[in-house]
Amino acid sequence: MVGIINAVPPENLDEYKNVFVFIELRNGQLSRPGLEMIGAGMNIARKANEKLIGVMIGDDISKLAEEAGAYGCDIVLGAEGKELKEFKTMPYSYIIGEFIQEFKPNILLIPATRNGRDLASRVAVRSKAGVTADCTELDIDMNGRILLAKRPTYGESTLAEILCKKHRPQMATARPGIFKIPDREEGRKFQKDIRKMKVPAEMMGKEIIEFIPKKSLDLTAAKIVVSGGLGLSKPQGFQILDELANQLGGVVGASRPTVDLGWIERDHQVGQTGQSVRPDLYIAAGISGKIQHIMGMKLSKNVISINTDPNAEINQYSDYIINDDLYKAIPALTEEIKKRKEAKKAD
Numbered sequence: 001m002v003g004i005i006n007a008v009p010p011e012n013l014d015e016y017k018n019v020f021v022f023i024e025l026r027n028g029q030l031s032r033p034g035l036e037m038i039g040a041g042m043n044i045a046r047k048a049n050e051k052l053i054g055v056m057i058g059d060d061i062s063k064l065a066e067e068a069g070a071y072g073c074d075i076v077l078g079a080e081g082k083e084l085k086e087f088k089t090m091p092y093s094y095i096i097g098e099f100i101q102e103f104k105p106n107i108l109l110i111p112a113t114r115n116g117r118d119l120a121s122r123v124a125v126r127s128k129a130g131v132t133a134d135c136t137e138l139d140i141d142m143n144g145r146i147l148l149a150k151r152p153t154y155g156e157s158t159l160a161e162i163l164c165k166k167h168r169p170q171m172a173t174a175r176p177g178i179f180k181i182p183d184r185e186e187g188r189k190f191q192k193d194i195r196k197m198k199v200p201a202e203m204m205g206k207e208i209i210e211f212i213p214k215k216s217l218d219l220t221a222a223k224i225v226v227s228g229g230l231g232l233s234k235p236q237g238f239q240i241l242d243e244l245a246n247q248l249g250g251v252v253g254a255s256r257p258t259v260d261l262g263w264i265e266r267d268h269q270v271g272q273t274g275q276s277v278r279p280d281l282y283i284a285a286g287i288s289g290k291i292q293h294i295m296g297m298k299l300s301k302n303v304i305s306i307n308t309d310p311n312a313e314i315n316q317y318s319d320y321i322i323n324d325d326l327y328k329a330i331p332a333l334t335e336e337i338k339k340r341k342e343a344k345k346a347d
């Protein structure tokens, strides 16, 4: 493979400085998980008294770099080119590898999105570094040198703190929906370094002629999420959740087994291996409330559970409990909301 980075001898560790964050783009815009990385990295960089360096790859990214600067990066380091417009693991990991060799960051954070996970593992192999995946807490030790990467383990029952003492950069992926997006400060001073970089032809892979984005579902930004679990008992059950979500102006979420069974697409999955949501209202219909699901919705402001089992674990996390068959409760709720909307219109 082209340009493997040599393992870093321990005596060189002190050369490694500053915090790199990968700012993922989605449909040509800064993505929410990308902005969350700025938040996570900023806290560490400030404590370590080092620079926060946002890394961005895409086409025509100068304006986006300005945005990243306004959100708090001290330096925005970018590679741009038409052939880099869409995410591709090999060229993106090559470019980040080149940046790592040149800038020697002590830390590199990447969002644990589908593309981010793919990228992080590839960059880690190129850098001969490790990567702590899917972190929910990130901090730095008192000396400002060692990344304290925490991630749930043993079925989310405990938090493991993972340290990488001998290799650089110290890499982690961070779970989307957990870290705060910093406030935007118009006109903030920062440096911009956007380059045209030559990626070896053998790493470019197939040419993308046209990228047709799927209608994107951003569960993490939703104010209302109506989620369904195995209690739906059949894929068609999601239709009644869709109707309720439409009436409420919300989106549909799902537990993992319903996704694994192919009842609904993976974008809808809430939980440890899905997305973390923090809506004003989370409705859990036919979901038992196993810890892996709770991890993805416990930051919801209000939770309504609909479950035939009065002792379902989800009830412990719920503000309102409807102990009934969801096939009765959901259509009744949808009807009631419709009626109230019509009555309001008639007033």
Ligand SMILES: Cc1cc2nc3c(=O)[nH]c(=O)nc-3n(C[C@H](O)[C@H](O)[C@H](O)COP(=O)(O)OP(=O)(O)OC[C@H]3O[C@@H](n4cnc5c(N)ncnc54)[C@H](O)[C@@H]3O)c2cc1C
Pocket: 155, 228, 229, 230, 231, 232, 254, 255, 256, 257, 258, 269, 270, 271, 272, 273, 274, 275, 285, 286, 287, 288, 289, 290, 291, 292, 293, 296, 306, 307, 308, 309, 312, 324, 325, 326, 327
């Ligand atoms: C490493 C790992 C990662 C995981 N990641 C995730 C994740 O990201 N997200 C996730 O969701 N899970 C995840 N899981 C799976 C998790 O452990 C549970 O198996 C899963 O959340 C259970 O899904 P469920 O609540 O839909 O199904 P069940 O546990 O089977 O619950 C179904 C519920 O429906 C109720 N019910 C049945 N019929 C009705 C009805 N007619 N009306 C109302 N209620 C009814 C039942 O009383 C029951 O409480 C993960 C597991 C592992 C090991």
